Amino acid sequence: MSMVRVLVGTKKGGFILTSDATRKKWKVDGPLFAGWEIYHMKGSPVDPNRIYASQSSGWFGQIMQRSSDGGKTWETPGGGMQKSPHGFPMGESNKFVYDSSPETGRPITTHLWYDNSQHPWEFKRVWHLEPSLTDPDMCYAGVEDAALFETTNGGVTWKELAGLRGAKGEQWQPGAGGMGLHTIVLDPKHPGRIYAAISAAGVFRSDDHGKTFRPVTRGLRSDFMPDPTAEIGHCVHRIALDPVKPDTLYMQKHWDVMRTDDGAEQWREVSGDLPTDFGFPIDVHAHQAETVYVVPITSDSLHYPPEGKLRVYRSKTGGGEWEALTRGLPQQDCYVNVLRDAMAVDKLDKCGVYFGTTGGQVYGSADSGDSWEPIVRDLPAVLSVEVQTLP
Amino acid sequence: MLRLAAVGRLTPCTLNGLRLTRLLWGPVMSDVRVALPFHLRTLARIEGELRVAVEGTVTLAAVLDALEKNHPALTGTMRDHVTRKRRPMVRFFACEQDISDESPEAPLPPAIATGAKPLYVIGAIAGG
Numbered sequence: 399m400s401m402v403r404v405l406v407g408t409k410k411g412g413f414i415l416t417s418d419a420t421r422k423k424w425k426v427d428g429p430l431f432a433g434w435e436i437y438h439m440k441g442s443p444v445d446p447n448r449i450y451a452s453q454s455s456g457w458f459g460q461i462m463q464r465s466s467d468g469g470k471t472w473e474t475p476g477g478g479m480q481k482s483p484h485g486f487p488m489g490e491s492n493k494f495v496y497d498s499s500p501e502t503g504r505p506i507t508t509h510l511w512y513d514n515s516q517h518p519w520e521f522k523r524v525w526h527l528e529p530s531l532t533d534p535d536m537c538y539a540g541v542e543d544a545a546l547f548e549t550t551n552g553g554v555t556w557k558e559l560a561g562l563r564g565a566k567g568e569q570w571q572p573g574a575g576g577m578g579l580h581t582i583v584l585d586p587k588h589p590g591r592i593y594a595a596i597s598a599a600g601v602f603r604s605d606d607h608g609k610t611f612r613p614v615t616r617g618l619r620s621d622f623m624p625d626p627t628a629e630i631g632h633c634v635h636r637i638a639l640d641p642v643k644p645d646t647l648y649m650q651k652h653w654d655v656m657r658t659d660d661g662a663e664q665w666r667e668v669s670g671d672l673p674t675d676f677g678f679p680i681d682v683h684a685h686q687a688e689t690v691y692v693v694p695i696t697s698d699s700l701h702y703p704p705e706g707k708l709r710v711y712r713s714k715t716g717g718g719e720w721e722a723l724t725r726g727l728p729q730q731d732c733y734v735n736v737l738r739d740a741m742a743v744d745k746l747d748k749c750g751v752y753f754g755t756t757g758g759q760v761y762g763s764a765d766s767g768d769s770w771e772p773i774v775r776d777l778p779a780v781l782s783v784e785v786q787t788l789p
Numbered sequence: 790m791l792r793l794a795a796v797g798r799l800t801p802c803t804l805n806g807l808r809l810t811r812l813l814w815g816p817v818m819s820d821v822r823v824a825l826p827f828h829l830r831t832l833a834r835i836e837g838e839l840r841v842a843v844e845g846t847v848t849l850a851a852v853l854d855a856l857e858k859n860h861p862a863l864t865g866t867m868r869d870h871v872t873r874k875r876r877p878m879v880r881f882f883a884c885e886q887d888i889s890d891e892s893p894e895a896p897l898p899p900a901i902a903t904g905a906k907p908l909y910v911i912g913a914i915a916g917g
Contacts, residue, residue, distance in 0.1 A: 433828055457878045457912040458828060458866040474832070474862040489861030493870040 401788040402744050403468065404752055405449065406760055407436035410778035412451055414469045417773075421750055421764040424773045430472065431463065438739055438782045440527045441468075445534035446786050450553060452524035452539070460523050462491040464553045475553035490555050494521045494539070494547055496563075503560035509543065510571040519543045519563075526739060528582035538608075540579030544570060544596040546608060559608035562594055566613065569630040573598035573652075580738055581637050585661075587644035593662065598633035601649070603662055617665030620652065635678045636738040642687035648717065650680040650692055650738070657717050668717020673704050679741035683766060684749045688716035691743075691751060691767060693736040702733040710753070712767050726770035727761065734759070739782035746787060754780025819843045821852050821897075822907035829867075829910065833860040838907055847902035849881060850893035867910060882909040 404415040411429025430436070434453045442448040451463040451472070463472045475491040496519050497503030511517035522542040530536035535552040538559075545563055547556040562579075563570075570577060578597055585591035590607040593614075600618070602611040618632045633652035640646040649656040649665065654675050656665045669675035674694045683689035690713045696704045703709060708727045711720040734757035744750035751767050754760045758777040763770045821843050830836065841855040850873070857864040864870065867879050873893070875881070880889040884898045884906055900906040 432831075455828060456915070457826075457876070458832075459876055460865070461832065461862070476861065489857055489864030490870070492865045495871055 400746060402746065402750060403441070403446075403786040403788060404742075404760065404762070404773070405439040405441065405469070405782075405784040405786070406754055406777065406780060407439050407451070407739075407782035408754075408758070408778040408780050409435055412436040412439055412453075413774070413777060415760065415773050419746055421744075421746075421762060424762075426774050427469070429778075430469070431461075434461070435523075436781065437523060437525055438527050438784070440529055440784045441786045442529040442534040442537075443531055444529075446788055448529070448534040448552075450527045450529060450537050452527055454523040460492045460494065460521070462524070462553050462556075464491075475551075476555070491553050494524070494541055494545075494556055495558070496521070496545060497558040497560040499560075503558065504564055506560070506563045506567045509567055509577070510569055512572065514571075516568070519545070521545075522576065523578075525578040525580045526582055528584060531584050531586060538582050538584075538592070540582050540594065540596075542576045542578035543572070544577045544579040544599060546579060546582070546592075546594055548608065559604075561604065561608065561610040562602060565602050565611040566630050567599075570596065570599035571631065573633050581634075583637060583639050583647070585639065585644055586641070588661070591661070593637060593639075593647070595634040595637050595649075597635065598631060598652070600630055600632040601634050601637060601662060614662035615665070616663065617658070617667075618649075618651065618656065619654070619667075622652075636680050638680050638682050638690075640682045640687055641684060646687070646716070648680050648682060648690050650677050652676065652698060655680065655692055655717060668713070670713070670718035670720055672711055672720050673709075677736075678738040679736055679753065681741045681743055681751070684743050684745045685747075686714070686749070686766075689714050689766070690717060691741065692720075693741065693753065695735060701735045706731050706733060708732040708734065708755075710751070710767055710770075723763075723767045723770070725768065726763075726772075737781055739784075740780050742783050742785040744785045744787045750785070752783050752785055754783045756780065816844050819847045819902050820904045821847060821855070821901060822904050823852065823856060824907040824909045825863075826910060826912045828912070829863060832862050832866065834862075835860070840904070843902075847897045848894050849888065849891070849897060849908075852897070852908055853893070878913040878915060880911045880913055882911060 400419040406413040411432045413428030417424045431453045437452045439451040447468045449465040453461040464475045508516035524539045526540040528538040539547040546559045581595035583593040592604045595601045600615045603614045604611045613629045619626045620632045623631045635650045637649045655669045657668045658665045677695045707729045710723040713720045734755035741753040751763045756779040760773045761770045762773045843851045
């Protein structure tokens with residue numbers, strides 16, 4: 399019988415929630431890496447036992463963790479007995495150094511700062527991990543200050559794909575939450591196509607495995623920008639690819655829910671009848687094209703649900719028309735937020751949808767969102783939720 | 790040649806009993822005690838204080854080098870991989886003195902070098 403494994407990153411550690419395919423009874427394991435912020439955990443689609451985790455701390459910086467047994471045990475890649483060719487222990491799994499070499503990195507040394515001056519690029523943490531669709535030892539990492547890194551040896555070492563910062567990186571500017579590369583989407587239809595989304599720079603696309611990128615923001619409009627339709631500067635919160643129609647992607651922007659049907663060449667707004675089009679997460683049904691989920695949040699100043707009611711909104715028409723999903727969710731006095739990486743879907747026949755809140759609840763729906771139940775209620779603030787569907 | 794190199798790195802804190810005797814046979818090795826904060830102990834999978842063998846003059850840099858060599862998972866957690874600068878919210882204490890802003894190449898006090906007292910690595914108090 400199939401199993402579902404939900405990987406939850408929180409402000410104070412990681413948790414793994416497991417259930418059989420009924421998704422009625424859950425086992426909660428954790429905290430993993432107790433006391434550390436776990437920004438993101440994600441499993442390899444090729445080998446679900448291989449899971450990568452981003453562990454960080456304001457004191458001790460970035461740590462990378464890797465499991466090869468589905469999360470039962472963990473190691474810092476290269477941090478144990480592994481030796482370099484010269485015989486020295488290697489401790490470089492948390493070494494993220496921006497590439498400024500003339501050959502690949504170009505000398506991109508600064509980006510735009512809040513006061514419009516130029517500011518040096520400074521590594522702070524890994525926001526998002528995206529394991530390769532074909533190789534469990536290969537994984538991409540989106541970091542703050544925004545850049546894309548890649549490992550080809552299971553996380554032992556990381557190398558920047560500097561072509562991304564070459565896409566007008568000197569014009570990128572951090573938002574209030576920093577300048578993080580928070581979304582990496584690997585296109586299953588077009589090998590080598592990678593989308594990367596950055597707050598507050600925009601969304602970028604590569605068609606050559608990450609060597610070069612270009613902004614793909616046509617159709618976006620952000621009224622806070624001096625030029626609302628400028629190529630660079632949109633505060634993209636999250637993008638998600640429709641697995642049934644991979645040329646269709648959806649976007650939750652700072653304001654506006656958007657979609658594209660041509661691989662991000664052109665975006666159009668599909669906020670439609672949402673009560674507010676501000677929010678963070680967005681995800682797409684595993685099997686039903688055009689079925690999309692968002693969690694509207696009151697505004698950029700009020701990061702909680704409108705009217706104190708926690709509602710997931712679902713569109714079955716690819717946006718435009720939305721329905722509130724409320725059964726099982728608190729409909730009064732609820733003032734939590736759902737962060738951008740804290741929603742995911744499973745791949746079971748009846749698609750499951752999951753999200754975590756800043757109040758520490760993880761909710762799951764085993765019926766595509768029609769009804770919800772809390773899987774666990776009192777975790778630390780949830781930063782990320784990912785799901786693995788196991789055979 | 791080895792002995793000369795070792796003599797070149799002699800400091801007062803290594804001039805004592807056993808270590809001076811060992812000088813006749815090879816480079817001076819000091820057995821330094823280090824007390825790590827909770828999160829770094831769990832990361833390195835150690836309990837309590839640890840001891841590291843430091844060759845030559847016992848400096849903060851030499852202790853951290855030895856620490857990272859023995860426990861690679863700690864690399865980058867106390868000082869930057871590239872610049873080797875201390876992370877802003879990590880402090881080092883030796884003999885009740887905050888040495889965080891001293892040169893990492895300065896010899897540590899004899900009590901640290903001889904293992905009489907531990908070098909403390911502290912996560913700065915922060916938050917509210």
